[in-house]
Amino acid sequence: xxxxxxxxxxxxxxxxxxxxxxxxxxxxxxxxxxxxxxxxxxxxxxxxxxxxxxxxxxxxxxxxxxxxxxxxxxxxxxxxxxxxxxxxxxxxxxxxxxxxxxxxxxxxxxxxxxxxxxxxxxxxxxxxxxxxxxxxxxxxxxxxxxxxxxxxxxxxxxxxxxxxxxxxxxxxxxxxxxxxxxxxxxxxxxxxxxxxxxxxxxxxxxxxxxxxxxxxxxxxxxxxxxxxxxxxxxxxxxxxxxxxxxxxx
Numbered sequence: 001x002x003x004x005x006x007x008x009x010x011x012x013x014x015x016x017x018x019x020x021x022x023x024x025x026x027x028x029x030x031x032x033x034x035x036x037x038x039x040x041x042x043x044x045x046x047x048x049x050x051x052x053x054x055x056x057x058x059x060x061x062x063x064x065x066x067x068x069x070x071x072x073x074x075x076x077x078x079x080x081x082x083x084x085x086x087x088x089x090x091x092x093x094x095x096x097x098x099x100x101x102x103x104x105x106x107x108x109x110x111x112x113x114x115x116x117x118x119x120x121x122x123x124x125x126x127x128x129x130x131x132x133x134x135x136x137x138x139x140x141x142x143x144x145x146x147x148x149x150x151x152x153x154x155x156x157x158x159x160x161x162x163x164x165x166x167x168x169x170x171x172x173x174x175x176x177x178x179x180x181x182x183x184x185x186x187x188x189x190x191x192x193x194x195x196x197x198x199x200x201x202x203x204x205x206x207x208x209x210x211x212x213x214x215x216x217x218x219x220x221x222x223x224x225x226x227x228x229x230x231x232x233x234x235x236x237x238x239x240x241x242x243x244x245x246x247x248x249x
Contacts, residue, residue, distance in 0.1 A: 061103065061113075062100075062103035062104050065103050065113060065117075066100070066103065068117075069099070069117070069120070072117075072121070073087075073124070076121065076124065081121075081125070082121065082124040082125060082126070083124065083125060083126025083129075085126070086123075086124050086125075086126040086129065089126075089129055091123065091129055091134060091135065092123075092124070094135050095119075095120055095123045095124075095134060095135055095138055096120070098135060098138045098139060098142060099116055099120050099138070101142070102116050102142045106142065109145065109146030110146065111146035111147070111149045111150050112141065112142070112144065112145070112146045112149060114149075115141045115144075115149045115245060116138065116141050116142060117248065118245040118246075118247075118248035118249055119134070119137050119138045119141050119244065119245060119248055120138065120248065121248035122134065122137075122244050122245060122246075122247040122248030123135075123137075123138070123248075124248075125247060125248075133244075134244070137240075137241055137244050137245075140209060140211075140241060141241075141245075143209070144205065144206075144209065145202070145205060147191075147193060147198070147202045147205075148202050148205045148206055148209075150191040150192065150193060151187055151191050151193065151199065151202050151203070151206060152206060152211055152212075152238065152241075152242065153191065153242070154187040154188075154190035154191035155187050155206075155212060155232055155233060155234055155238070156232075156234065156238070156239070156242040157190060158186060158187060158190060158232050159232030159234055159239075164186075164190065165186070181196070183233065184196040184199040184200060184203070187199060206238075210235055210237050210238075211234070211235060211237060211238035211241065212233040212234055212235060212238055213233050213234075213235050214233075
C-alpha cells in the first residue's frame with residue numbers, strides 16, 4: 001500500500017469521518033436523546049426520509065461510536081496505552097476501515113460493538129504491527145453475532161476461573177452427568193442467555209468459526225485439571241482471540 005496516497009488515522013481525519021457519517025442524522029440527536037421511538041416519530045412526521053429508519057439509526061450509532069473512538073484514542077495516547085505512530089501504519093488504516101465497515105453495514109449490537117472496540121485498541125498498542133493477526137481477529141469479531149460474543153466471553157471466564165464451575169458442571173466433566181447439558185446450562189447462566197436451546201443454536205456459530213470444539217473429553221485424560229481445562233471447549237484460536245480482546249480493555 002502506498003502510504004502517501006492512503007488516508008491517515010489522525011484525530012482530524014477521524015473527526016471528519018465522524019462528521020460526514022452523522023450529518024444525515026445530526027438533526028435527530030436531540031430527539032434520540034429522548035428515546036429511539038421519539039426519534040422515529042420525528043422522522044416519520046417530517047417525511048424527510050431518503051433512507052430507511054434502520055439506516056438513520058445505523059448512521060446515528062456509527063457517528064456516536066466514531067466520536068467515542070476518537071476521544072478514547074486521544075486518552076490512550078496520553079496514557080501511553082496506544083502507539084501514536086500506529087495511526088499512520090497500513091495496519092492502523094486497515095483496522096479503522098474494518099471498524100467503520102462494521103458500524104456502517106451491520107445491525108448495531110452492543111456486544112459486537114464493544115468487542116470491536118477492544119480489538120481495535122488491542123491492535124492500536126502496536127505490539128503486533130507487522131502481524132496480519134490483528135486485522136483477522138477484528139474480522140472474526142465483525143462476523144460474529146452479539147450472542148456468540150457473549151457466549152465466547154462466558155466460556156473464556158469458565159476456563160480461567162475454576163470457582164465458576166458448579167458441582168453439576170464438574171459432574172459432567174467426570175462423566176457422571178451430561179457434559180453437553182451441564183456446559184450449556186453453565187455458560188448460559190454466565191452469559192445471561194439462560195435458555196439452553198438458545199445456547200445450543202449459538203454454540204453452532206462458535207463451532208463454525210473454529211472458536212470452540214466438540215463437547216467431549218477423552219477418557220484417556222485422567223488428570224482432572226486437564227479435563228476441566230478441556231471442558232471449556234475453547235480452541236487455541238478461541239483462547240488467542242479472547243486474550244487479544246483482553247489487551248484492548
